[in-house]
Amino acid sequence: MTRKKLAAGPIVRNARKSAYAALALAFALSAAGCSGGETPGTGSADGETGAAGDKRGSITVSLYDRGTVPASEGTMDSNRWTKWVNENGPADVKYVTVPRFESLQKFNVLFASRQAPDLIFEFDTAYQGQLYNQKQLMPLDDLIAKNSTEYKAMLEKYPAIQKAATMEDGKMYLLGRPMELTPQHYLLIRKDWLDKLGLDVPKTPDEFLAVAEAFTQKDPDGDGQANTEGTGLSFVAGIILNHMYGTGFTLFGEDQIPWVLENDKVVHDWERIRSAISFQQKLYDAGVVDKDFVTDKNGEKQKQMWISGKLGIYGSNGADVGSYEALKQNVPDAEVIAMPLPETEFGSYSPLLSSPVQMTGMVNASAKDPVSVMKMIDFMVSDKYTNTIQNGIEGEHYTKTDDGRAKPIDPEKNKTELEYNRDMGMLTPLIGKNYGLKNKVSPTDAEKDFIKIYEQAEAAYMDPARPMVGITQRAYLPLLPQNLATINTNANKTMLDMAMQTIVGGGGQAAVDKFISDSQAVWDKAGGAQIDEFYATWYAENKDDAILMSDIYEMGKQMKEQQ
Structure with missing residues (x-):
């Protein structure tokens, strides 16, 4: 239903x-x-x-x-x-x-x-x-x-x-x-490492790869050891790097949203997925990410690399002041900024923002x-x-x-x-006045620093010209009927396993192309065309009433004006 x-x-x-x-x-x-x-x-x-x-x-x-x-x-x-x-x-x-x-x-x-x-x-x-x-x-x-x-x-x-x-x-x-409405995912980068190596914030995927390689190979922390990693690829970082290519097909989680609007129609965009997986394969082949990222499903290992001062680009979930504070305790001279997502051939996008409305609770039908x-x-x-x-x-x-x-x-x-x-x-x-880091009465030095990072993220991510990925946020899409939800879950699980294998298995673009063709076959065999049609029909019939991505920004603006 x-x-x-x-x-x-x-x-x-x-x-x-x-x-x-x-x-x-x-x-x-x-x-x-x-x-x-x-x-x-x-x-x-x-x-x-x-x-x-x-x-x-x-x-x-x-x-x-x-x-x-x-x-x-x-x-x-x-x-x-x-x-x-x-x-x-x-x-x-x-x-x-x-x-x-x-x-x-x-x-x-x-x-x-x-x-x-x-x-x-x-x-x-x-x-x-x-x-x-x-x-x-x-x-x-x-x-x-x-x-x-x-x-x-x-x-x-x-x-x-x-x-x-x-x-x-x-x-x-x-x-x-x-x-x-606030930034939920942040792509953070060590600006002090950029400055030490004479690099700029990357603005394209090629520049991103080059910076990640420099962070890995050129001893940016100055300890004389080859013990730094350019970028994370697990959990939030993996989600963000897919969003960079305008796709909601993410490596961590079975709730995939690979549909986009083209010529006012909903389509299942395989080309964005192709480019996103290809880029992540390049990062892995270049040795700039944790080789065991596949098993780091909640990003904890990646987080420890970040707070120990050994990771250059980090995908943060929320205003994670605690991790920033831990980083500063370990590396007092660390300087962190929130960076815009590099522009790809599909345009410029932003990471996930919070929703103006969040559904979190349910009552059990069996409650006595x-x-x-x-x-x-x-x-x-x-x-x-x-x-x-x-x-x-x-x-x-x-x-x-x-x-x-x-x-x-x-x-x-x-x-x-x-x-x-x-x-x-x-x-x-x-x-309200007691919510959010910016409303704290006596912020710590770390919190004052992160308020600046938060403001950078606001400027970089909350511009409708660089929208979130997709037709709308997940919370505003229709629920799939049970039979389609089962098809979606099973097909995506298979495709996600294949995506991981493609990233870590090498083989270059030929392997990525094979992944896409195999994924399309899995999707078609499972009955995925019914899901594509379901979303296309929903949009065609409801687009005048539905809350789409641009509407979410407007809702967030209205909310902010009343605070």
Whole structure:
């Protein structure tokens, strides 16, 4: 099944002008922020009733585990913040942890054993669609209408969230939040290495390769050893280098988006994929990347090379101040800048930006106490929860400035006691005066440096003249019907394996050409033409109402103007 014109995002039957008028009004209203009163009914465990006299419920909630909880803080499912939730929230919560980079496997096991949590948080939009198609999700319209205050108010202020949550049957199944449009992926380069070697920031693929070779071969760190690498190729770096060629076919992940607009029609662009894989093969053959990048699926090895000062070009996920700070501790003289993606024969593109709306949550269709789940959702978008999860306890972790921003009392203490809880805020609105690095009251020296990097990324990546890749962001494409989703997943898994083998196997352009012809055969045999036709038909029928890439920039501009 597919989402009704709305796809996986706010694509509706209304005319675009009407939609934007509603959004503009909503963003204007949002300047005051979400209504934030504390949630009633916050008694202790064992069935104690709350202020409204309702019996206190008990629910399960999923929570990513990134392995970052300090031993002194406990574990991801039992620490000061999970305890705070159970002491202050409207229901007793048992957290079900899932490994961040193996979350889908864990969720599949939990669903198969009928142990999936009541409230599920997962960033992967394709997996959200899969659960919807499998009827694993609960419709939320009546639940919200009858039992919500905070979340209902947020939907009224940001109607795009409701549109993004609505599926083909006209009901809401997803939970989301408003976000500021910001750079999500950064291509960072060591400017001090460029200066030492007399090189400029690369502007073409050939220049990129030449710089990567110099970074690898000419001892840019001056230690007299051949121990540096020119560029990363795993995880985010691999995604970015494909985006450089204008293709959403990426090496890491099965959710591929290789469709582009040509002459106002959706086409499956194999030529962009050909050029992207050819370039990455050249990088690998030149010895400027980690030979074992294929197994570095979450980019951790690449990250360690970066922070140890041994990597020249790095694909960063988000404003990763922690990695930058670690780099500066190891190499105090390191100078880092965000670089525009080199221009290819297909044009100039930018890495991934955040979406103005992000869908992150779902309610299990088997949840036994959906009212308590809804109370918890309300609590999670309240000011009390938002301020606490983002900033800690007032008077202990922060004080308030005159303009209402949070000023850390002891930043080092907060690193230990606060930073690991970020995935508890997957419904927290990412907007306003307390959100974002640029709004920090007392930024550290590393943060001040990264604010400059962030501003460079804004200038380089947030220009519609250098757009993100594709027709629109993944969140705004229609969900594939289950049979097509299965075809897509299986075919892409085979093609990704073939792409990796082509990159590491050598053979030059002939090997790349063979990869493309073999991939086309795999796609055709699997029934991929049905998927190509599905997206082409969707665009032809919905292009006047759909939110396309240019519209996302406009939405982001409107959001920013209201902050």
